[in-house]
Amino acid sequence: MTRTVVVGAGQLGPVRREDSRDSVVERLIVLVEEGASQGCQLVVFPELALTSFFPRWAIEDPRELDAWFETEMPGPATKALFDVAAERGVGFCLGYAELTPDGHRYNSQILVERDGSVVGIFRKVHLPGHEEIEPWRPFQHLERRYFEPGPDGFGVWRSFGGVVGMMICNDRRWPETYRVMGLQGAELILCGYNTPRHYPPDPSQDPLQGFHNALVMQSGAYQNGTWVVGVAKGGTEEGVEMLAESCIIAPSGQIVAAAATAGDELVVASCDLDRCAHYKETLFDFERYRMIEHYGLITSRRGAIAPDPPEETS
Amino acid sequence: MTRTVVVGAGQLGPVRREDSRDSVVERLIVLVEEGASQGCQLVVFPELALTSFFPRWAIEDPRELDAWFETEMPGPATKALFDVAAERGVGFCLGYAELTPDGHRYNSQILVERDGSVVGIFRKVHLPGHEEIEPWRPFQHLERRYFEPGPDGFGVWRSFGGVVGMMICNDRRWPETYRVMGLQGAELILCGYNTPRHYPPDPSQDPLQGFHNALVMQSGAYQNGTWVVGVAKGGTEEGVEMLAESCIIAPSGQIVAAAATAGDELVVASCDLDRCAHYKETLFDFERYRMIEHYGLITSRRGAIAPDPPEETS
Numbered sequence: 001m002t003r004t005v006v007v008g009a010g011q012l013g014p015v016r017r018e019d020s021r022d023s024v025v026e027r028l029i030v031l032v033e034e035g036a037s038q039g040c041q042l043v044v045f046p047e048l049a050l051t052s053f054f055p056r057w058a059i060e061d062p063r064e065l066d067a068w069f070e071t072e073m074p075g076p077a078t079k080a081l082f083d084v085a086a087e088r089g090v091g092f093c094l095g096y097a098e099l100t101p102d103g104h105r106y107n108s109q110i111l112v113e114r115d116g117s118v119v120g121i122f123r124k125v126h127l128p129g130h131e132e133i134e135p136w137r138p139f140q141h142l143e144r145r146y147f148e149p150g151p152d153g154f155g156v157w158r159s160f161g162g163v164v165g166m167m168i169c170n171d172r173r174w175p176e177t178y179r180v181m182g183l184q185g186a187e188l189i190l191c192g193y194n195t196p197r198h199y200p201p202d203p204s205q206d207p208l209q210g211f212h213n214a215l216v217m218q219s220g221a222y223q224n225g226t227w228v229v230g231v232a233k234g235g236t237e238e239g240v241e242m243l244a245e246s247c248i249i250a251p252s253g254q255i256v257a258a259a260a261t262a263g264d265e266l267v268v269a270s271c272d273l274d275r276c277a278h279y280k281e282t283l284f285d286f287e288r289y290r291m292i293e294h295y296g297l298i299t300s301r302r303g304a305i306a307p308d309p310p311e312e313t314s
Numbered sequence: 315m316t317r318t319v320v321v322g323a324g325q326l327g328p329v330r331r332e333d334s335r336d337s338v339v340e341r342l343i344v345l346v347e348e349g350a351s352q353g354c355q356l357v358v359f360p361e362l363a364l365t366s367f368f369p370r371w372a373i374e375d376p377r378e379l380d381a382w383f384e385t386e387m388p389g390p391a392t393k394a395l396f397d398v399a400a401e402r403g404v405g406f407c408l409g410y411a412e413l414t415p416d417g418h419r420y421n422s423q424i425l426v427e428r429d430g431s432v433v434g435i436f437r438k439v440h441l442p443g444h445e446e447i448e449p450w451r452p453f454q455h456l457e458r459r460y461f462e463p464g465p466d467g468f469g470v471w472r473s474f475g476g477v478v479g480m481m482i483c484n485d486r487r488w489p490e491t492y493r494v495m496g497l498q499g500a501e502l503i504l505c506g507y508n509t510p511r512h513y514p515p516d517p518s519q520d521p522l523q524g525f526h527n528a529l530v531m532q533s534g535a536y537q538n539g540t541w542v543v544g545v546a547k548g549g550t551e552e553g554v555e556m557l558a559e560s561c562i563i564a565p566s567g568q569i570v571a572a573a574a575t576a577g578d579e580l581v582v583a584s585c586d587l588d589r590c591a592h593y594k595e596t597l598f599d600f601e602r603y604r605m606i607e608h609y610g611l612i613t614s615r616r617g618a619i620a621p622d623p624p625e626e627t628s
Contacts, residue, residue, distance in 0.1 A: 125605050128597070153608035156621060163620050173597065175489035175537055176609045183611045185620025201596040208566055212536060215567055219533035222526060223489055252522055253529055280618065282515040283442070283487065287617025291439050294467035295490045297497045299613045303601025304594065306477050306499025307470060 003273040005160045005188065008035040008043040009229050010092075011246040013263035014237035015052045021077030024050050027264055028094075029084050034266045036088035041114060042160055043085075043266070046233045047095035047124075047169045047192035048107065050077070053233065054097075055129065055146055056139040056196075056240060065146065069099035073110055073118075086116030091160060095168060095192035097147075098123070107147045109166050109192055111157065119159045122166035123150025126174055137200045139240050154180040162187040162273040165226075169193035172230065173216050175223070176298065182224030183286065187251075187273045189228045191217070195243040210245050214255065222253030225279030227271045234262030251276045317587040319474045319502065322349040322357040323543050324406075325560040327577035328551035329366045335391030338364050341578055342408075343398050348580045350402035355428060356474055357399075357580070360547045361409035361438075361483045361506035362421065364391070367547065368411075369443065369460055370453040370510075370554060379460065383413035387424055387432075400430030405474060409482060409506035411461075412437070421461045423480050423506055425471065433473045436480035437464025440488055451514045453554050468494040476501040476587040479540075483507035486544065487530050489537070490612065496538030497600065501565075501587045503542045505531070509557040524559050528569065536567030539593030541585045548576030565590045 010031040015024055028045060035043040048054070054068045073096065074082040085092050091114045098108035098121070107124035127149055129141030154177060156165040165181035165188070172191050181189060195213060199205045205212070213230065221228040227250060234244025244262035247255045248269040257269040280286075324345040329338055342359060349357040362368070368382045387410065388396040399406050405428045412422035412435070421438035441463050443455030468491060470479040479495035479502070486505050495503060509527065513519045519526070527544065535542040541564060548558025558576035561569045562583040571583040597603075 125608055126603060128603070149605060158621055158624055170603075173537065174604070175493065175533070176604075176612060179489065180609060180611050183615050183618050185618045199597070202592050204592060205566070205597070208568070212567065215529070215533050215536060219489070219529050222529060223487065252519070253526065254522070278516050278518060283513070283519070285617075289440060289442070290488070290490075290616050291463060292613050292616050294439055295494060295613045297494050298490060299606050299609045301497050302604050302606050303599075304497050304499045307472055310472055 003161050005042055005162065005271045005273065006038070006040045007229055007248060007269055007271050008038065008040040009231040009246040009248055009259070009267040010035070010043045010045045011231055011244060011259050011265045011267065012046050012049060012233050013235040014233065014242070017052045017238055019052065021050050025077055025081050028081050031264065031266050032081065032085050032088060032090050032092065036090050038266070038268050040090055040268060042091040042093065044093040044190045044229050044231045045095060045192060046231050047109070047194045048097055049095045049192065052238055053194045055142045056238065058133040058140055058142065066099065069097040069105060071099050082112065082116055085112065089114045093166065093190045093192070105147050106150055107143065107168055109168055109190070111159065111164065111166060111190070113159055120155065120157045122155070122168065123152060124168040124171060125150045125153060126170045126177070128170040138198070139196070156181055156184040156186050160188065165189045167191045169195065172220065175220065178220035178224045178226070182226060186224065186226045187276045188271060189226055191228065191230045193230060194233050197241045197243055209243050213243060213245055214247065217247070217249050218253040218255065221249040221251055222279065223284065225251045225276045225284050227251060227273070227276070232259070234259070251279050317475050319356055319476065319585045319587065320352070320354045321543055321562060321583055321585050322352065322354040323545040323560045323562055323573070323581040324349070324357045324359045325545055325558060325573050325579045325581065326360050326363060326547050327549040328547065328556070331366045331552055333366065335364050339391055339395050342395050345578065345580050346395070346399050346402060346404050346406065350404050352580070352582050354404055354582060356405040356407065358407040358504045358543050358545045359409060359506060360545050361423070361508045362411055363409045363506065366552055367508045369456045370552065372447040372454055372456065380413065383411040383419060385413050396426065396430055399426065403428045407480065407504045407506070419461050420464055421457060421482055423482055423504070425473065425478065425480060425504070427473055434469065434471045436469070436482065437466060438482040438485060439464045439467060440484045440491070442484040452512070453510070470495055470498040470500050474502065479503045481505045483509065486534065489534065492534035492538045492540070496540060500538065500540045501590045502585060503540055505542065505544045507544060508547050511555045511557055523557050527557060527559055528561065531561070531563050532567040532569065535563040535565055536593065537598065539565045539590045539598050541565060541587070541590070548573070565593050
């Protein structure tokens with residue numbers, strides 16, 4: 001049995017505030033069709049793919065906020081995507097804002113098999129940004145106001161012939177994200193993101209956004225012996241330049257395919273899941289080499305605590 | 315008060331099996347003198363810097379093995395290094411094989427302040443390689459035979475005006491290493507290494523050794539907002555090509571200084587410890603953003619356990 005999954009990273013250019021779900025779903029379907037014609041079993045879309053990245057706006061009216069969320073998946077607008085994908089035998093992974101029947105709001109990502117069945121839903125754990133509206137910013141990043149952190153952590157699912165995990169945007173910057181999935185045997189980690197090139201709290205990071213994006217996904221892939229698929233929104237969306245730079249990373253940490261544009265683009269790579277064993281069974285044989293007796297602070301201490309400074313001598 | 319530390323990465327070329335400690339210490343002193351003339355407050359040397367990398371040999375005679383270890387620090391051969399460094403006001407970090415009075419053997423690294431006082435000793439936690447002699451290998455990697463893992467884990471020390479941590483060689487490949495020190499406020503992590511370019515268990519990794527070396531240290535620096543100093547042995551040592559590629563990495567993850575040779579070479583960078591705050595107080599404000607409730611597997615599970623495969627349908 002082959003363990004190769006042909007994956008397409010379905011990058012999106014900007015989505016305008018006034019764009020309808022239907023118009024975005026049409027774009028997603030174009031990418032699914034392109035994936036089908038290139039032999040993809042799986043097409044991965046960005047975080048919050050169905051709309052503009054609305055946490056950049058201060059939204060005070062609860063009904064206006066609700067309008068950015070999906071209450072069912074598939075719903076009226078996304079059913080066409082589910083139908084075409086199942087018809088073409090292409091699985092997909094889609095980021096969206098989820099409003100649950102009992103009123104919880106998550107930044108979510110759904111994984112759908114080639115036959116249209118839902119494999120699982122991941123809800124973003126590491127919410128970046130801020131809770132309160134901060135007028136000094138050129139644009140807001142109110143994820144911590146509009147979403148709750150995902151309560152389920154980082155699971156994995158047997159699908160596409162391997163062990164598949166998911167993470168969303170800022171989750172990828174934290175090594176714990178990959179490690180928790182690596183400890184469950186993850187071979188393919190799917191990540192949608194919306195990363196502005198400008199980071200208002202520290203603009204010295206702006207020119208490094210692309211470097212940091214690759215660095216965290218490449219090291220997470222290598223250190224856990226897993227494929228990683230990072231899928232962006234790109235271009236200037238409602239005045240904010242988005243990172244783009246979608247890419248597919250091998251268990252060696254090498255980028256094997258990358259976007260050449262900042263717009264709608266399908267980046268395809270053939271991912272041999274058996275390559276994971278090169279790392280999982282040698283240098284990163286966790287059972288043999290991990291030293292958990294010395295990792296205690298990672299789970300017992302949330303914030304950093306430096307040792308006391310030396311006493312002043314008078 | 316300035317918080318800038320001028321650091322020299324004191325890379326070494328090959329050390330032959332028959333080279334005396336004295337001859338190596340002479341080379342270390344040359345690097346300390348060079349550091350002093352370039353304004354270094356700290357010079358960092360490689361792992362097991364005083365001898366050839368002896369775990370590559372099967373050593374059956376206990377007395378022959380003992381001869382590779384130091385029983386005191388400073389000892390007869392290293393006293394000259396301590397003396398010159400203190401005289402010049404240069405601190406240093408030195409890797410050596412440690413045999414304790416009660417008979418424990420560690421792969422250790424000592425940190426010495428500018429006045430010659432010992433700041434602390436770190437003992438390597440993640441021992442790579444194998445316990446038994448494996449004749450199929452072109453050279454052995456018997457660290458797991460000759461050393462015990464360091465019992466103290468990853469501490470940090472207030473010194474050189476900041477919070478300094480240490481790690482050795484293979485420790486740098488594990489994100490937990492940096493994170494445990496990051497949770498103690500580390501601002502400068504010192505790492506000596508001896509990395510052969512050839513990895514017998516999986517030679518497909520050989521052409522990637524330099525990439526992997528940089529990748530793990532750059533991501534560890536960035537994800538914890540700390541400087542990292544990686545110091546190698548280089549060149550062909552007793553028939554084995556060693557990686558070299560010593561470098562100094564900023565809290566941004568950028569390599570700011572790197573070796574240009576595979577021989578004895580001092581790589582100098584001015585490390586402003588206040589740059590760490592750019593990351594520690596924004597994107598990687600641990601107290602604000604870490605989600606320890608979802609990291610449990612990292613400390614509770616040593617090896618990877620994948621979910622059960624789907625049942626065969628008959």
